[in-house]
Amino acid sequence: MTAPVPADVLSRLKAVLGADGWSQDPERLAPKLVEWRDRWVGATPFLALPRTTADVAAVVGICFEAGVAITPQGGNTGLVGGQIPQGEVLLSTERMRTIREVETFDDVLVAEAGVTLAAVHEAAAAVNRRFPLGLASEGSATVGGVVSTNAGGTQVLRYGMVRNLVLGLEAVLPNGEVWNGLKHLRKDNTGYDLKQLLIGAEGTLGVVTAAGLKLYPVMASRAVAMAGVESPEAAIRLLARAKDETGGAVEAFELMGRLGVEFALKNIAGTRDPLAEPHPWYVLAEFSSGEPGSAEAAMERFLASGLEAGLIRDAVVAQTDAQAKALWAIRENQSPAQKPEGATWKHDVSVPVSQVAAFLAEATAAMQAFAPGARVAAFGHMGDGNIHYDVLRPDGGSDAEHSAKRNDGSRIVHDIVAKLGGSISAEHGLGSMKTAEAERYKSPVEVQALRAIRLALDPKRIMNPRVLF
Amino acid sequence: MTAPVPADVLSRLKAVLGADGWSQDPERLAPKLVEWRDRWVGATPFLALPRTTADVAAVVGICFEAGVAITPQGGNTGLVGGQIPQGEVLLSTERMRTIREVETFDDVLVAEAGVTLAAVHEAAAAVNRRFPLGLASEGSATVGGVVSTNAGGTQVLRYGMVRNLVLGLEAVLPNGEVWNGLKHLRKDNTGYDLKQLLIGAEGTLGVVTAAGLKLYPVMASRAVAMAGVESPEAAIRLLARAKDETGGAVEAFELMGRLGVEFALKNIAGTRDPLAEPHPWYVLAEFSSGEPGSAEAAMERFLASGLEAGLIRDAVVAQTDAQAKALWAIRENQSPAQKPEGATWKHDVSVPVSQVAAFLAEATAAMQAFAPGARVAAFGHMGDGNIHYDVLRPDGGSDAEHSAKRNDGSRIVHDIVAKLGGSISAEHGLGSMKTAEAERYKSPVEVQALRAIRLALDPKRIMNPRVLF
Numbered sequence: 001m002t003a004p005v006p007a008d009v010l011s012r013l014k015a016v017l018g019a020d021g022w023s024q025d026p027e028r029l030a031p032k033l034v035e036w037r038d039r040w041v042g043a044t045p046f047l048a049l050p051r052t053t054a055d056v057a058a059v060v061g062i063c064f065e066a067g068v069a070i071t072p073q074g075g076n077t078g079l080v081g082g083q084i085p086q087g088e089v090l091l092s093t094e095r096m097r098t099i100r101e102v103e104t105f106d107d108v109l110v111a112e113a114g115v116t117l118a119a120v121h122e123a124a125a126a127v128n129r130r131f132p133l134g135l136a137s138e139g140s141a142t143v144g145g146v147v148s149t150n151a152g153g154t155q156v157l158r159y160g161m162v163r164n165l166v167l168g169l170e171a172v173l174p175n176g177e178v179w180n181g182l183k184h185l186r187k188d189n190t191g192y193d194l195k196q197l198l199i200g201a202e203g204t205l206g207v208v209t210a211a212g213l214k215l216y217p218v219m220a221s222r223a224v225a226m227a228g229v230e231s232p233e234a235a236i237r238l239l240a241r242a243k244d245e246t247g248g249a250v251e252a253f254e255l256m257g258r259l260g261v262e263f264a265l266k267n268i269a270g271t272r273d274p275l276a277e278p279h280p281w282y283v284l285a286e287f288s289s290g291e292p293g294s295a296e297a298a299m300e301r302f303l304a305s306g307l308e309a310g311l312i313r314d315a316v317v318a319q320t321d322a323q324a325k326a327l328w329a330i331r332e333n334q335s336p337a338q339k340p341e342g343a344t345w346k347h348d349v350s351v352p353v354s355q356v357a358a359f360l361a362e363a364t365a366a367m368q369a370f371a372p373g374a375r376v377a378a379f380g381h382m383g384d385g386n387i388h389y390d391v392l393r394p395d396g397g398s399d400a401e402h403s404a405k406r407n408d409g410s411r412i413v414h415d416i417v418a419k420l421g422g423s424i425s426a427e428h429g430l431g432s433m434k435t436a437e438a439e440r441y442k443s444p445v446e447v448q449a450l451r452a453i454r455l456a457l458d459p460k461r462i463m464n465p466r467v468l469f
Numbered sequence: 470m471t472a473p474v475p476a477d478v479l480s481r482l483k484a485v486l487g488a489d490g491w492s493q494d495p496e497r498l499a500p501k502l503v504e505w506r507d508r509w510v511g512a513t514p515f516l517a518l519p520r521t522t523a524d525v526a527a528v529v530g531i532c533f534e535a536g537v538a539i540t541p542q543g544g545n546t547g548l549v550g551g552q553i554p555q556g557e558v559l560l561s562t563e564r565m566r567t568i569r570e571v572e573t574f575d576d577v578l579v580a581e582a583g584v585t586l587a588a589v590h591e592a593a594a595a596v597n598r599r600f601p602l603g604l605a606s607e608g609s610a611t612v613g614g615v616v617s618t619n620a621g622g623t624q625v626l627r628y629g630m631v632r633n634l635v636l637g638l639e640a641v642l643p644n645g646e647v648w649n650g651l652k653h654l655r656k657d658n659t660g661y662d663l664k665q666l667l668i669g670a671e672g673t674l675g676v677v678t679a680a681g682l683k684l685y686p687v688m689a690s691r692a693v694a695m696a697g698v699e700s701p702e703a704a705i706r707l708l709a710r711a712k713d714e715t716g717g718a719v720e721a722f723e724l725m726g727r728l729g730v731e732f733a734l735k736n737i738a739g740t741r742d743p744l745a746e747p748h749p750w751y752v753l754a755e756f757s758s759g760e761p762g763s764a765e766a767a768m769e770r771f772l773a774s775g776l777e778a779g780l781i782r783d784a785v786v787a788q789t790d791a792q793a794k795a796l797w798a799i800r801e802n803q804s805p806a807q808k809p810e811g812a813t814w815k816h817d818v819s820v821p822v823s824q825v826a827a828f829l830a831e832a833t834a835a836m837q838a839f840a841p842g843a844r845v846a847a848f849g850h851m852g853d854g855n856i857h858y859d860v861l862r863p864d865g866g867s868d869a870e871h872s873a874k875r876n877d878g879s880r881i882v883h884d885i886v887a888k889l890g891g892s893i894s895a896e897h898g899l900g901s902m903k904t905a906e907a908e909r910y911k912s913p914v915e916v917q918a919l920r921a922i923r924l925a926l927d928p929k930r931i932m933n934p935r936v937l938f
Contacts, residue, residue, distance in 0.1 A: 184821035247759020290716020352653035354574035456925035
């Protein structure tokens with residue numbers, strides 16, 4: 001737990017924020033101190049509720065001077081505890097909800113940190129544009145949060161992580177100074193890209209107060225299909241064909257094992273088995289194009305050639321939006337569908353696409369040896385090599401027993417990931433949960449460089465001190 | 470000029486590099502000390518010619534210990550003097566020419582720093598893939614150079630700068646340690662992205678020794694057209710339509726003024742006027758698609774609707790590869806076509822796309838007032854807001870007189886760029902040429918942060934000390 005915050009610092013913070021700009025009311029604070037999976041419960045002496053960038057600068061400036069630590073928080077949807085304070089001042093961006101600008105010739109939308117991703121989607125749609133970042137939590141996740149965690153989601157294959165979707169940033173640096181990098185430029189080679197350093201810094205290099213997000217055209221055609229395949233190897237080969245045959249117009253290429261589909265059939269009301277017969281693995285593919293009819297035509301070609309090559313056992317193409325949604329729901333419900341099945345070890349890992357099958361085979365063999373009877377439900381963004389590798393307790397087994405083995409089990413999974421050149425956090429970040437684990441796998445050269453950069457910008461380590469190296 | 474390099478350091482460098490790993494022969498050195506436009510002539514006491522990453526680490530380690538400065542150099546195609554030493558040890562990557570790996574499931578090509586961009590294109594084509602970075606200098610420009618300068622080119626609109634095209638990096642940091650970040654991962658959220666910091670750092674944060682480059686599918690259809698338009702405003706509106714109508718399948722969208730076309734007609738043998746009548750401005754557009762015939766169809770739609778809307782005066786679509794090449798040649802010869810016209814002030818600037826017309830109008834009015842009779846040849850990557858804004862001496866005027874006014878004239882252009890939210894170096898970087906000028910326009914907050922980062926990684930400032938802040 002962080003050291004107590006001096007009373008005079010609290011007084012100064014209250015003075016700069018004004019009556020409605022802070023809270024110490026336990027009821028007001030409570031929902032911000034618990035993470036939605038209840039894995040972390042935090043504590044804070046003070047909730048700062050800045051309305052403007054100047055407010056944020058004042059708060060950070062006071063804390064910097066006094067050496068008081070701050071945890072920034074957006075929509076509180078993070079999965080690795082980075083947003084949950086342990087005694088630090090909690091800075092919430094919830095009142096910074098203005099969309100400052102939408103410029104369709106520049107294709108940019110400038111939103112303050114507290115704007116939700118859903119509000120961004122709505123504002124983009126209103127000008128016939130699209131912001132291609134899709135997250136299950138988009139009703140709560142905020143711009144500041146998705147930027148600070150370099151969020152991923154289902155469209156990374158085509159559009160990249162948030163890192164590729166930001167044109168400009170405004171942030172308050174750890175010393176309380178405001179950096180205005182809200183340019184509308186697609187090209188600017190004038191020194192290190194500070195924006196890229198802040199993206200994914202999980203709040204440790206300052207508070208992102210606003211971001212200029214890249215807008216994209218709305219697509220004229222779209223096709224969604226689910227294919228049953230024999231193995232992850234077949235899925236890897238299908239992915240290469242899909243990219244080649246569409247010229248890179250693959251919006252999503254997701255993989256799920258049969259067990260996950262069965263969990264959805266059993267535990268999520270309204271789920272229907274997508275194909276007549278069960279298959280060991282399923283690929284959910286979405287293509288899109290600016291040319292009317294083109295995505296549908298590409299999907300037909302892709303499925304026909306995949307069937308002919310013996311890579312696809314059976315497939316269904318969504319004929320309506322409702323059918324497309326139903327297919328996507330099976331994929332999106334993979335996590336909720338596991339809940340009634342008991343304790344789980346969850347892993348958000350990535351490996352090179354070429355190694356996905358090797359990873360799944362090796363990890364699953366290792367799990368069967370280490371935790372006999374444990375049930376592996378693997379699914380994820382196959383197109384990015386990002387697998388959510390979940391290991392559930394044996395059917396009817398003990399939750400407590402399974403949870404007790406979590407750390408050792410995860411270590412086995414992570415060691416295999418590292419051996420294959422992968423990452424132990426593909427998209428969720430490190431937060432307070434995975435920082436120590438990540439240090440095991442990073443080279444000392446890299447950790448030392450990252451620490452030096454942090455120290456240079458935050459010499460007192462006041463920004464989210466429990467998080468990252 | 471940098472301080473002389475001590476004799477014992479030279480001895481140690483010779484010892485680690487071996488007989489063929491260095492040179493002090495003036496004839497061998499000469500071509501590396503002159504930039505191709507002859508704007509900089511450099512000097513060095515020692516040319517290091519490492520063959521391996523370990524060699525580079527040894528050189529940097531010795532120099533770090535002794536506080537001796539190093540200038541790294543790739544293909545010597547930079548336009549801002551960053552690669553020309555002024556007394557520093559010159560480290561050339563010319564012997565590091567191995568393509569280490571091509572992996573088509575991961576869509577990555579790992580090349581050492583000294584591999585030319587042309588060799589990368591060839592190796593990608595050999596596996597039916599494409600690396601979408603096109604530069605006029607690709608026969609000489611190297612992987613280390615394009616990464617270190619975050620190169621741009623004609624396909625940025627669709628694929629982004631080099632920053633978006635790199636999956637992994639290997640580099641020797643300023644302290645001589647090797648950082649191996651050559652992952653094949655598309656998702657890796659485990660701390661600050663050191664790779665992004667090194668990209669575009671112009672050799673100031675270490676020597677890039679190898680890069681994992683992203684490969685893309687080869688396109689099944691491609692369409693190139695040249696359209697005559699009334700004004701840059703019309704071009705801006707056409708760009709928005711092109712992006713919308715193709716779903717973002719615009720590979721390139723270039724703008725040229727009539728004067729530049731006339732220079733090409735006059736000074737480049739074999740150039741033909743692209744359209745029957747002259748037009749004030751020209752748009753060169755290229756669309757591509759994974760769907761056979763789709764790009765051509767999209768181009769037909771785009772031109773027809775642009776003509777109907779009165780935004781296009783006339784247009785020609787290339788019917789053969791040779792015709793496409795001829796249209797592109799007019800654009801690519803804009804710089805060479807100026808050469809016989811005498812002294813020029815060149816500017817590589819960017820503004821928000823929405824401000825391109827305002828920039829051109831305001832800058833040209835200012836130039837007419839400041840240098841009556843001067844001829845403005847503006848062209849560039851309109852899709853990115855990147856304009857190469859060249860101001861030539863009056864027809865028949867004095868080169869010396871025009872060159873004498875360069876700095877004051879450029880200052881006027883840069884001030885207008887800055888006012889419109891632009892950048893004074895869109896794609897060429899700052900080098901030793903523009904660093905001081907850039908500092909005028911950057912906020913002190915940003916410059917201070919960039920300096921702190923540099924100092925953290927290179928406490929003795931040995932890496933390319935004349936370059937950047």
